[in-house]
Amino acid sequence: MILGLAFGLGGGYAIVRVVNRVDLETGLTPVLVLAMALVLFGTTGALHGSGFLAVYVAGIYCGNQPMRAALALRRFQDAMTWFAQIAMFLVFGLLATPSEFRLIAIEGIALALFLIFIARPVAVWICLLPFRFPHEETAFIAWVGLRGAVSLLLAIMPLAEGLPNGQVIFNTAFIIVIVSLL
Numbered sequence: 001m002i003l004g005l006a007f008g009l010g011g012g013y014a015i016v017r018v019v020n021r022v023d024l025e026t027g028l029t030p031v032l033v034l035a036m037a038l039v040l041f042g043t044t045g046a047l048h049g050s051g052f053l054a055v056y057v058a059g060i061y062c063g064n065q066p067m068r069a070a071l072a073l074r075r076f077q078d079a080m081t082w083f084a085q086i087a088m089f090l091v092f093g094l095l096a097t098p099s100e101f102r103l104i105a106i107e108g109i110a111l112a113l114f115l116i117f118i119a120r121p122v123a124v125w126i127c128l129l130p131f132r133f134p135h136e137e138t139a140f141i142a143w144v145g146l147r148g149a150v151s152l153l154l155a156i157m158p159l160a161e162g163l164p165n166g167q168v169i170f171n172t173a174f175i176i177v178i179v180s181l182l
Helices: 002-021 026-046 051-063 070-095 098-131 135-143 149-160 166-181
Strands: none
Touching: 002 026, 002 051, 026 051, 026 070, 070 149, 098 135, 098 166, 149 166
């Protein structure tokens, strides 16, 4: 973890310095930053550090520094984010087995309703209690936010490992995410 943090700060510093010193066409700057982030990820991983943490920390560092072509970088990163989300949900759809949904639909919907109306609001309330948020803001936070991507990514693990009920776990998580999104 320390290696990932250290490489992330150093990598972020290096990215900012290179981008601000090298005179490139605006359209090539995002390609340079992406290449440097991939090198940072690979180098940190090769040295048994967390490449994800290093790139994350570098991104936070770079995002808070003045950089050339900042608008082009933000647009490129926004487009890449949308592309990754589309690809991720396409893969989720390919892994789901709708013909098996009827076997677990009632349990999946019941679990989704429990998570939506009880578990998430209680968890948000407990987590925000020390910060003394107004009740209206706590309720709003309990009802908004990202839903689905992380739980589906985690549900892929038993499926990928070939566990006996891996498909059932993934399909149940898929139903819960669909109900939560609706």
